[in-house]
Each structure stands twice: as C-alpha cells, then as structure tokens.
Amino acid sequence: MADFCKQCSIESFGEDSRDLAGITSKEEEQKGLYRLVLCEGCGPIQVDSEGRCISTDCYKRHGGEKSK
16 A cells, blocks of 8 residues: 655645554654655655654655745
8 A cells, every 4th residue: 555645645635644644653753753654755754743754855855845
C-alpha cells in the first residue's frame, strides 16, 4: 500500500489521508525525535506526529516550507 505524507496527500488527492499520522508520537516530537518513513511522493523522509514531512532534503523540499 502506498503511503503519503500530509503535504503530498493534499497535493495529490486534495485532502490529508493521514497515512503517516501517529507514526511519530507527540512525546517523541517534543524531544526532537522523528520516525523515518517512505512517502510515495517525496521519498525517504522524517515525519512529525501529524504525518507532516519535516525533511529539508526530501524530493519536494517540504521541510523548508514556512507555513504548516
């Protein structure tokens, strides 16, 4: 099954499918720890607790976005 980060899901389907939400817990995120996953749209990335790509080196440079 294909999984998409929040940004790629919205870009591709018009809504957040939440495929990668919850992979990183809120507690991990507060400590600055993020899970490594594979997004079908932007490649190997790290995601926050909402499934948002935070990687600055993903194929689409999501982590450099100012607005979340």
